[in-house]
Amino acid sequence: MAQARFVEDLVDREDDVDRWYVDVVRRAGLADDAPVRGCKVIPPYGFGLWEQMVGRLDARIKATGVENASFPLLIPRSLLEREARHIEGFAPEVAWVTRGGDRELDEPLAVRPTSEAIVCPTFARWVQSYRDLPILVNQWGNAVRWEERPRTFLRSLEFLWQEGHTCHATAAEADARARQMQEVYRRFLEEDLAVPVVAGVKTESEKFAGAARTHTVEAMMGGKNWALQAATSHDLGDHFGRVFGIAFLDRDGTRRVASSTSWGLSQRAVGAVVLVHGDDAGLKLPPLVAPVQVVVVPIWRTDAERAAVEAAVDRIATRLGPVARFKVDAREDRSPGYRFNEWELKGVPLRLEVGPRDIAADQAVLVRRDGRARQAVAMADIASAVEALLAAVQGDLLTAARRTLADRTAPVDTYADLAARAAGNAGWSLAHWCGGRDCEARVKAETKATIRCIPADRPEEAGACVVCGRPSGRRVVVARAY
Amino acid sequence: MAQARFVEDLVDREDDVDRWYVDVVRRAGLADDAPVRGCKVIPPYGFGLWEQMVGRLDARIKATGVENASFPLLIPRSLLEREARHIEGFAPEVAWVTRGGDRELDEPLAVRPTSEAIVCPTFARWVQSYRDLPILVNQWGNAVRWEERPRTFLRSLEFLWQEGHTCHATAAEADARARQMQEVYRRFLEEDLAVPVVAGVKTESEKFAGAARTHTVEAMMGGKNWALQAATSHDLGDHFGRVFGIAFLDRDGTRRVASSTSWGLSQRAVGAVVLVHGDDAGLKLPPLVAPVQVVVVPIWRTDAERAAVEAAVDRIATRLGPVARFKVDAREDRSPGYRFNEWELKGVPLRLEVGPRDIAADQAVLVRRDGRARQAVAMADIASAVEALLAAVQGDLLTAARRTLADRTAPVDTYADLAARAAGNAGWSLAHWCGGRDCEARVKAETKATIRCIPADRPEEAGACVVCGRPSGRRVVVARAY
Numbered sequence: 001m002a003q004a005r006f007v008e009d010l011v012d013r014e015d016d017v018d019r020w021y022v023d024v025v026r027r028a029g030l031a032d033d034a035p036v037r038g039c040k041v042i043p044p045y046g047f048g049l050w051e052q053m054v055g056r057l058d059a060r061i062k063a064t065g066v067e068n069a070s071f072p073l074l075i076p077r078s079l080l081e082r083e084a085r086h087i088e089g090f091a092p093e094v095a096w097v098t099r100g101g102d103r104e105l106d107e108p109l110a111v112r113p114t115s116e117a118i119v120c121p122t123f124a125r126w127v128q129s130y131r132d133l134p135i136l137v138n139q140w141g142n143a144v145r146w147e148e149r150p151r152t153f154l155r156s157l158e159f160l161w162q163e164g165h166t167c168h169a170t171a172a173e174a175d176a177r178a179r180q181m182q183e184v185y186r187r188f189l190e191e192d193l194a195v196p197v198v199a200g201v202k203t204e205s206e207k208f209a210g211a212a213r214t215h216t217v218e219a220m221m222g223g224k225n226w227a228l229q230a231a232t233s234h235d236l237g238d239h240f241g242r243v244f245g246i247a248f249l250d251r252d253g254t255r256r257v258a259s260s261t262s263w264g265l266s267q268r269a270v271g272a273v274v275l276v277h278g279d280d281a282g283l284k285l286p287p288l289v290a291p292v293q294v295v296v297v298p299i300w301r302t303d304a305e306r307a308a309v310e311a312a313v314d315r316i317a318t319r320l321g322p323v324a325r326f327k328v329d330a331r332e333d334r335s336p337g338y339r340f341n342e343w344e345l346k347g348v349p350l351r352l353e354v355g356p357r358d359i360a361a362d363q364a365v366l367v368r369r370d371g372r373a374r375q376a377v378a379m380a381d382i383a384s385a386v387e388a389l390l391a392a393v394q395g396d397l398l399t400a401a402r403r404t405l406a407d408r409t410a411p412v413d414t415y416a417d418l419a420a421r422a423a424g425n426a427g428w429s430l431a432h433w434c435g436g437r438d439c440e441a442r443v444k445a446e447t448k449a450t451i452r453c454i455p456a457d458r459p460e461e462a463g464a465c466v467v468c469g470r471p472s473g474r475r476v477v478v479a480r481a482y
Numbered sequence: 483m484a485q486a487r488f489v490e491d492l493v494d495r496e497d498d499v500d501r502w503y504v505d506v507v508r509r510a511g512l513a514d515d516a517p518v519r520g521c522k523v524i525p526p527y528g529f530g531l532w533e534q535m536v537g538r539l540d541a542r543i544k545a546t547g548v549e550n551a552s553f554p555l556l557i558p559r560s561l562l563e564r565e566a567r568h569i570e571g572f573a574p575e576v577a578w579v580t581r582g583g584d585r586e587l588d589e590p591l592a593v594r595p596t597s598e599a600i601v602c603p604t605f606a607r608w609v610q611s612y613r614d615l616p617i618l619v620n621q622w623g624n625a626v627r628w629e630e631r632p633r634t635f636l637r638s639l640e641f642l643w644q645e646g647h648t649c650h651a652t653a654a655e656a657d658a659r660a661r662q663m664q665e666v667y668r669r670f671l672e673e674d675l676a677v678p679v680v681a682g683v684k685t686e687s688e689k690f691a692g693a694a695r696t697h698t699v700e701a702m703m704g705g706k707n708w709a710l711q712a713a714t715s716h717d718l719g720d721h722f723g724r725v726f727g728i729a730f731l732d733r734d735g736t737r738r739v740a741s742s743t744s745w746g747l748s749q750r751a752v753g754a755v756v757l758v759h760g761d762d763a764g765l766k767l768p769p770l771v772a773p774v775q776v777v778v779v780p781i782w783r784t785d786a787e788r789a790a791v792e793a794a795v796d797r798i799a800t801r802l803g804p805v806a807r808f809k810v811d812a813r814e815d816r817s818p819g820y821r822f823n824e825w826e827l828k829g830v831p832l833r834l835e836v837g838p839r840d841i842a843a844d845q846a847v848l849v850r851r852d853g854r855a856r857q858a859v860a861m862a863d864i865a866s867a868v869e870a871l872l873a874a875v876q877g878d879l880l881t882a883a884r885r886t887l888a889d890r891t892a893p894v895d896t897y898a899d900l901a902a903r904a905a906g907n908a909g910w911s912l913a914h915w916c917g918g919r920d921c922e923a924r925v926k927a928e929t930k931a932t933i934r935c936i937p938a939d940r941p942e943e944a945g946a947c948v949v950c951g952r953p954s955g956r957r958v959v960v961a962r963a964y
Contacts, residue, residue, distance in 0.1 A: 032604065034554045035561060036591060041604050044549035044619060051550060067526035068533060072516045073593075073624055073640050074577070079517060095556070096581040097593060100628040101574045109518060111555075111579060111593065122514065122523050131815070137526060142555055142624065146582040158555050333613070 010345070012280045017223025022152070025274060028283050028346045031152050038150030038157030045346060048291025050160065050270060054140065056192045056289065057162065057265060060184050061138050066164060069137040071118050074109040079117045083243045086116065089209025093145040095157075111144040116210070116236070116262055119165040120244035127248045127258055130169055134177075138164040153271035154228065154482045161266030167246060167258045171237060174259035175213075178235035181263040182215035185231035193269060194286040194397035195219050195276050196405050197230055198477055200453030205437060208262075212237030218452045218477065220405045221275035225427040227452045227479040228272050233263035271482075276401050277370075283347025284370050286397055287390040294326040294386055295343040299336050299355035312359050312379075316352065319383045324390065326352075344369060349393045350386060368393055370400070411475065415466045418478060422449035428479040430458075432472035434465035442467055443478060452477040492827070494762045499705025504634070507756060510765050510828045513634045520632030520639030527828060530773025532642065532752060536622065538674045538771065539644065539747060542666050543620050548646060551619040553600050556591040561599045565725045568598065571691025575627040577639075593626040598692070598718070598744055601647040602726035609730045609740055612651050616659075620646040635753035636710065636964045643748030649728060649740045653719060656741035657695075660717035663745040664697035667713035675751060676768040676879035677701050677758050678887050679712055680959055682935030687919060690744075694719030700934045700959065702887045703757035706907040709934045709961040710754050715745035753964075758883050759852075765829025766852050768879055769872040776808040776868055777825040781818050781837035794841050794861075798834065801865045806872065808834075826851060831875045832868060850875055852882070893957065897948045900960060904931035910961040912940075914954035916947035924949055925960060934959040 010027070013020045025031050030046035042050065058068075074097060081087045095111040098104060112118065123135060140162045147155050164181060168174045182199055189195045197217035207214035211234040219230045238257045240246070246258040277284040287293050298313050300306040313328055320326045327348075329339050336353075343351060351367040358364050363376045366385060370393055377385040408427030412418045418429045433439060433451065444450050454476050463472045492509070495502045507513050512528035524532065540550075556579060563569045577593040580586065594600065605617060622644045629637050646663060650656045664681055671677040679699035689696035693716040701712045720739045722728070728740040759766040769775050780795050782788040795810055802808045809830075811821050818835075825833060833849040840846050845858045848867060852875055859867040890909030894900045900911045915921060915933065926932050936958050945954045 032607070035558050035600065035603065036554060036556050039554035039556060041554065041600075042552035043608075044551050047551045048549065050552075067530065069526050069529045070524035070532075070642065072518060072521035072523065073626065074518050074521060076517050092583045094583060095579045095591075097577045098580045099578040099590070101576060108581070109577075118517065118523075121517065125514070126525075144555065160552065 010280070010282065013223055013278060017275070020223070020278075021271075021274060024278060024282050024345070025152050030270065030274070030283075036157065038147050040152055040156060040158075045291060046270070049273070049285065049289060050267060052289040052291055053192070053269060054162075057188050058140070060188055061162070061164065064136075064180060064184060066136040066138045066166070069139055070141070071112075071115050071122065071139055073112055073142075075112050075115075075118045077108050077110060079121060080110050082117060083210050083240065086210040090114070090145075093147070095144045095146055113143055113145045114262070114264070115139065115143075115163055115165065116240060119262075120240045120246060120260065123165075123167045123258070123260070124244050124246045127167060127246055130248055130250050133167060133169045133248060133258065134173065135167040136164075136177075137166070138162055151271075151482065153267050153274070156267070159266045159268070161264050163262060163264040166261045167241075168260065169248065169250065169256070169258065171259045174237065174261050175235050178213070178215055178233045178261045178263065181233040181261070182217060182231075185217050185233065185263075185265055188265070189217060189219065189230055189269070189272070190398060192286065192288050193273055194394060194401060195230065195269075195272050196398060196402045198405075198453060198455055199457070200455040200477065202232070202453060203440060203451050203476075205440060206450065208232065208234045210239060211235065212239060216453050218479075219272050219276060220408060220428060220479075221272065221482065222278060222404070223275065224425040224480070225408050226425070227428065227477070227481040228268060228275070229452070229481065230269055230272055231263070231265035234261060236260045236262060277397055278347070281341070282345030284397065285347035285349060287349045287394045290347065290349050291325065292327045292343075292346070292348050293324040293390055294320060294350045294352055295348045296320070296326060296328045296352045296354065297336060297339050297343075298328065298330050299353060305356045308356065308359050309354060312354050312364075315379065316354065316364060316382060319379075320352075320386060323383045323387050324350075350389055352382075352386075370396060409477075412466065413463070418443070418449070418466055419447045422447040422478070422480055425480070428452070428477050430475040431466045431478050432463035432474075433476045434468055434470040434472050436465070436468065436470070439465055439467035447480075449478050449480045452479050452481060492762070492764065495705055495760060499757070502705070502760075503753075503756060506760060506764050506827070507634050512752065512756070512765075518639065520629050522634055522638060522640075527773060528752070531755070531767065531771060532749060534771040534773055535674070535751060536644075539670050540622070542670055543644070543646065546618075546662060546666060548618040548620045548648070551621055552623070553594075553597050553604065553621055555594055555624075557594055557597075557600045559590050559592060561603060562592050564599065565692050565722060568692040572596070572627075575629070577626045577628055595625055595627045596744070596746070597621065597625075597645055597647065598722060601744075602722045602728060602742065605647075605649045605740070605742070606726050606728045609649060609728055611731050612733050615649060615651045615730060615740065616655065617649040618646075619648070620644055633753075633964065635749050635756070638749070641748045641750070643746050645744060645746040648743045649723075650742065651730070651732065651738070651740065653741045656719065656743050657717050660695070660697055660715045660743045660745065663715040663743070664699060664713075667699050667715065667745075667747055670747070671699060671701065671712055671751070671754070672880060674768065674770050675755055676876060676883060677712065677751075677754050678880065678884045680887075680935060680937050681939070682937040682959065684714070684935060685922060685933050685958075687922060688933065690714065690716045692721060693717065694721060698935050700961075701754050701758060702890060702910060702961075703754065703964065704760060704886070705757065706962070707890050707909040708907070709910065709959070709963040710750060710757070711934070711963065712751055712754055713745070713747035716743060718742045718744060759879055760829070763823070764827030766879065767829035767831060769831045769876045772829065772831055773807065774809045774825075774828070774830045775806040775872055776802060776832045776834055777830045778802070778808060778810040778834045778836065779818060779821050779825075780810065780812050781835060787838045790838065790841050791836060794836050794846075797861065798836065798846060798864060801861075802868060805865045805869050832871055834864075834868075852878060891959075894948065895945075900925070900931070900948055901929045904929040904960070904962055907962070910934070910959050912957040913948045913960050914945035914956075915958045916950055916952040916954050918947070918950065918952070921947055921949035929962075931960050931962045934961050934963060
């Protein structure tokens with residue numbers, strides 16, 4: 001069928017996933033170019049997707065007792081430099097404001113690459129006593145990192161994200177909070193975005209600049225099977241507390257340093273949705289976050305047919321309103337086929353077709369974006385059928401993505417196998433690693449793959465490091481990454 | 483009563499409203515200092531207020547067919563300079579990024595002071611045919627203007643706001659949209675924030691840099707009776723369309739230039755809520771946007787009382803849940819009086835007190851923040867009483883503010899009276915003005931008051947300009963402004 005192929009010039013995903021990604025993102029209306037390289041305009045359709053994601057993640061975060069707050073965009077250099085490893089990690093990526101109006105500033109201001117350096121001094125003022133703890137805040141906002149190789153959503157100069165910051169009386173509490181937020185991200189990604197992840201811990205060399213421990217959730221992207229760090233949650237220990245003087249009088253009258261965490265998820269997650277679920281026809285959006293869940297495409301030829309079809313669409317709209325976000329596409333200057341293709345490109349989970357023959361049979365036709373299964377549904381059953389199909393699509397997208405992740409993840413026991421899998425974009429490797437920094441560095445230098453994480457849920461297993469042969473107690477995930 | 487006076491060191495509002503404002507904003511938890519002058523931290527309570535405001539205004543904006551989108555933070559200097567009056571107006575206020583990582587940039591990037599200069603080139607790409615029009619987008623985000631005399635919320639270096647941008651086939655449509663959004667703002671301010679406004683048009687010298695016409699809603703702040711430009715809506719005519727090349731092929735095959743609008747409301751509106759409704763005890767938040775609408779303060783002395791009161795609070799919470807955003811303040815290390823004062827400072831519209839004697843009478847006591855009227859309410863009626871009282875507070879705040887606005891606005895027929903009212907902070911003056919730029923400039927230079935707007939709803943009236951005596955057809959609003 002014609003509709004099985006999208007408009008001619010979209011490259012097949014498997015042929016050139018990088019070009020496919022750029023094309024789909026732009027043509028589906030997720031993002032558009034901006035005059036500054038690495039920045040982007042997000043048109044209403046793409047922003048609608050982000051709004052749905054924000055709404056669901058925000059609710060999950062608030063359900064853990066966190067409240068939203070706002071911290072300044074501009075951070076004085078001296079504050080950013082206070083924590084040595086932090087500035088070392090971020091300095092190459094900072095955009096600096098050096099002039100305000102007509103004046104040169106005495107001290108350059110960083111456009112925040114992340115906000116620890118301005119949140120922690122605030123916490124230091126807010127925290128006096130154990131009664132002031134914990135502090136649990138989150139910020140939705142923008143941040144800027146000067147990326148040399150930007151990719152829309154995946155690695156942007158400016159990006160929208162949430163960054164949570166918490167402050168606790170004990171190291172154990174901070175540790176628990178960091179793990180809790182990793183789990184919030186895992187569930188958001190899997191349950192809302194249908195993006196399966198491997199949860200684990202970053203190695204010392206891959207962790208956040210200044211953190212005690214970085215928890216991560218890693219997702220496998222389609223096409224090249226590369227990994228995407230979809231969100232991270234950092235246990236900062238009492239390190240930032242010491243550097244920024246976050247101290248409190250404890251119950252027992254002792255003055256103690258507070259422990260803290262930070263955790264973030266950005267618009268990279270939009271890129272993950274594109275790359276995990278998309279196919280040669282374009283996007284496939286998970287129903288729970290699709291800005292349009294059902295597109296209604298009325299079809300007619302004659303004026304008499306038109307009147308009947310429009311009346312039917314009105315009745316359908318009344319039924320759909322309570323159960324789905326829907327849109328009616330009745331454009332007369334576009335053929336049904338064109339409209340089908342366009343909404344498939346945009347990844348709308350369900351299409352509802354209604355024409356004269358459907359009306360005669362008192363039915364409409366529902367077509368799933370994933371797999372394109374069609375079914376006729378009696379008018380009276382449209383609401384329940386749509387609800388059931390949206391739930392089915394949501395579940396099936398996750399099942400399919402889980403299968404891909406499982407199929408393309410394999411244990412490797414030799415360095416040659418690991419290198420070959422990385423070179424061939426064959427998927428993720430589970431490899432024994434001794435824990436040594438040199439072995440990790442060699443893998444990265446020679447194969448461009450990195451240790452994505454030490455998985456949290458894999459059993460201990462004795463083996464030999466694929467690089468040096470020294471003993472290893474557990475396999476780690478090795479993959480190339482965006 | 484002790485609770486009629488707030489904690490000792492809050493200055494009376496009428497004595498020194500500037501100090502009162504700074505104190506209340508900080509102590510109520512609306513905003514906190516930041517290391518960069520003119521920037522601020524917004525703690526959860528203040529951000530909760532902003533979230534409620536955003537939710538309601540966003541719904542009003544979307545109800546007019548506008549969708550949200552996102553445009554980049556950084557704007558190349560060349561784009562900002564494209565429109566001469568625009569850059570002339572904004573140049574003194576721009577924060578410039580001149581370095582990215584270790585590199586000096588070839589071209590400085592402005593941190594957006596407003597986004598017309600980056601939205602319009604995007605529209606130019608999006609618009610080809612009349613079918614692409616209108617474009618109706620809005621962005622919630624931050625902007626930076628290098629203010630020399632910052633005041634928290636009222637005039638901040640960085641501020642959160644929404645900026646809407648629309649693009650139309652005809653000048654008439656743009657004109658209508660600009661007026662429509664002014665009306666959206668008027669209703670939001672009056673109906674949601676209980677802040678009455680005068681709607682009108684800015685003079686040529688006060689209008690937005692580059693606009694054909696600026697519509698404004700002006701609110702009177704408490705204390706000094708100064709004006710606050712609470713929101714503006716700009717009809718940009720086809721001016722930005724010409725400069726940025728937004729052209730389209732019309733139905734008749736003619737190539738035409740599109741007309742556009744832009745309109746914004748910022749966190750200044752938070753400052754308006756503080757200054758319009760506050761009193762010597764602190765904030766009074768309008769119930770529709772109060773993050774906490776009801777604070778429940780349980781009172782007990784003995785353990786036996788405590789058990790009974792806690793059980794009653796549980797039952798009350800069940801009743802309040804469906805009708806109000808509420809919080810229970812059961813802090814044992816704070817006296818009831820302290821807790822009363824603190825929540826009055828924070829402006830929570832209703833306090834619900836429950837103690838052993840109330841339980842014996844199967845009732846609770848509700849106390850309004852405005853006016854402090856107390857009433858005992860039977861347990862069974864709590865939900866309906868709270869709903870009714872919240873509506874009453876919302877209405878009464880608006881009525882009171884309208885009375886103040888009316889009482890402190892007066893016609894003046896001589897320049898001396900106008901100058902005296904301005905010098906004495908007596909309120910707004912309605913004065914005849916010939917329309918001349920020189921007369922306007924003299925008023926501003928000599929009295930520091932400015933023509934806030936040419937009101938939209940005042941009847942024509944023949945008179946003589948208070949400055950030069952030339953004929954005038956209508957009175958304008960003259961006032962000092964934040």
